[in-house]
Amino acid sequence: MDEVRLKIRKRAVPSRGRARLHTAMLSQLGVREESKLEIVNEAVSKSVTVTLFADSMVEEGYIRLSAEDLAALGMAEEDVVVIRKKPPLAERIKKEAEETAERVSEEAEKVGEAVKKEVGEAREAAARAADTVKEKAAGAYGRIVEEAAPVTERIEGATKETVSRIKKEVTPATEKVEGAAREAYARITESPVRERLSKATESVIERLKPGEEAKLKKVLEECKGSIQTATVSSDTVADSLIKELDLPEDVVISAVQRNKEIIIPKGDTRLVKGDIVYLVGKEEGLRECMKMLEG
Numbered sequence: 001m002d003e004v005r006l007k008i009r010k011r012a013v014p015s016r017g018r019a020r021l022h023t024a025m026l027s028q029l030g031v032r033e034e035s036k037l038e039i040v041n042e043a044v045s046k047s048v049t050v051t052l053f054a055d056s057m058v059e060e061g062y063i064r065l066s067a068e069d070l071a072a073l074g075m076a077e078e079d080v081v082v083i084r085k086k087p088p089l090a091e092r093i094k095k096e097a098e099e100t101a102e103r104v105s106e107e108a109e110k111v112g113e114a115v116k117k118e119v120g121e122a123r124e125a126a127a128r129a130a131d132t133v134k135e136k137a138a139g140a141y142g143r144i145v146e147e148a149a150p151v152t153e154r155i156e157g158a159t160k161e162t163v164s165r166i167k168k169e170v171t172p173a174t175e176k177v178e179g180a181a182r183e184a185y186a187r188i189t190e191s192p193v194r195e196r197l198s199k200a201t202e203s204v205i206e207r208l209k210p211g212e213e214a215k216l217k218k219v220l221e222e223c224k225g226s227i228q229t230a231t232v233s234s235d236t237v238a239d240s241l242i243k244e245l246d247l248p249e250d251v252v253i254s255a256v257q258r259n260k261e262i263i264i265p266k267g268d269t270r271l272v273k274g275d276i277v278y279l280v281g282k283e284e285g286l287r288e289c290m291k292m293l294e295g
Helices: 023-029 067-073 089-109 113-190 192-196 199-205 212-222 283-294
Strands: 003-010 018-021 036-041 046-054 062-065 080-085 226-231 251-258 261-263 276-281
Touching: 003 023, 003 067, 018 023, 023 046, 036 067, 046 067, 062 067, 089 113, 199 226, 212 251, 212 261, 212 276, 226 283, 251 283, 276 283
Parallel strands: 003 062, 018 046
Antiparallel strands: 003 080, 018 062, 036 046, 036 080, 226 276, 251 261, 251 276
């Protein structure tokens, strides 16, 4: 499949030229991660080129683009864009040469009967020009392939070496972070707070950056009631101040987890999509509040 149509979701962080698709979409498009894609707004003939990254957290049927790329396309969230594979330079040159030859031939055929002789001569000239273009394109394509092969091999070799070094450098750090996260989770769940945590909330706590768990533990211990988490995904709630929300009387927002950090909320704290909100209160009020935040 050379192209698909998907709805747009805006990425929460600046990332111009980078797009995220559900992992299953890669095989449908016949591309690999870090391939180049062309994103097209057909209504106004605008397009941008982005680098593709697979992400199982992206909803199927959607593509996540940066605010900068959305502005360049003149589009907004939920609009439908055309996603096309970006062919290699050599293939584009060859294709454009063939299309040029076809256009020349088509234009020659439009000439009226009154100039049949001229049309015949023009067709012959167009055919010769097309042959010349094809021959040059084929020659250029061959040279590009020959010249690009050694460069491609060097790039692939350098990429493999870089990936290997990164893995060696990142693995110890990853192990430390994972260990710290497990310790943070253990410290929180060993406290009296554990009895009030839902299973979903326990899994969220494990993602905290080291050092943030103490802040969260203190806040949760000061609040009374069951503890639940909700991810801000409602368009109505996103970008709203906490004081603007119509929360149930028996529910409070005790903390906000943005990425891996804890924010102690105030009335003028603004919620953004992807924030994880820690709710404390009675079960019925918690369910109502989660429905409002998640949409």
